Amino acid sequence: MKVMKSIIFITTAAILGFSTLTPLSAYAGHDVIYTSWRNNAAIGGYDAVSFYSGNPQRGEREFSTFYKSAKWYFQTEANRDLFLANPSAFEPQFGGYCAWAVAKGKLAKGSPKHWYVEDGKLYLNFSERIRDRWLADKNDFISKANSRWPEILK
Template sequence: MPIRQTLFGAIAALTLVSAAHAQDMPVYFESDGAVMAGFDPVSYFQGNAPVRGMPEYAVIWKGAEWHFASAENRDLFESNPRAYAPQFGGYCAYAMAQGLLKSTDPMLWDMVDGRLYLTHSPEVEKVWRGDRAEFIEMAEENWPVILYHD
């Protein structure tokens, strides 16, 4: 078999595997099953402070329960969940940059280039804000490795 065909086949296989894995990424949620401690992810994009969602406006996405403050926010999320969901499945963005999965505090958040990032503690948030671009780059490299490490 020509090397070129083998190379294209390998690239196609990796692309399919990556796409399949990307659809099954885990999401950090509390013991009650609510992502972001029940805060409405859409609210982070709408104002200055996050708003707590209500169970009556909940949806299940990625195997977890997402709460919303209104039917309108729920519908916005359902129309494009990846636009509103926090990066790295809601795990701490700084910890992900270090190669770790760590819980988050939904009140410790940052918006970078229209994407929502959560952090674990006020101390971690301070470090995160010191070099967000570098930490985002590192976290994006670590995210698939951490998720699929055996």
């Protein structure tokens, strides 16, 4: 009887332990904003506003905020306030997922190191090679990605 109780306890603990390690997004689709599982930071902790000046900078913890279930970091209080006044003007397209991948019907992380701003919109790509491929036919890729977004998250 004691052995049976131990087996039941261990099995229950294992099931509960694994279920707490499995992200909810695995059951409910993907998050609308891409973040690392380690820190829930949008755009890898970069200041979304800083991309529009052509000089992306990492944000600071003291100037952070939550938006769309992600943590956003900013270089200054002024940048944070600009973002909060109109987040859709600064947040990356396709939730910060790789724009080329979304156009191809897939999801991949977007990197703040491989970015492009066009018509006041920020696009991220997985790598420099992918960004260059995306830039070669960006209008077509943007059109395809727009047609797949946000349904691709399901």
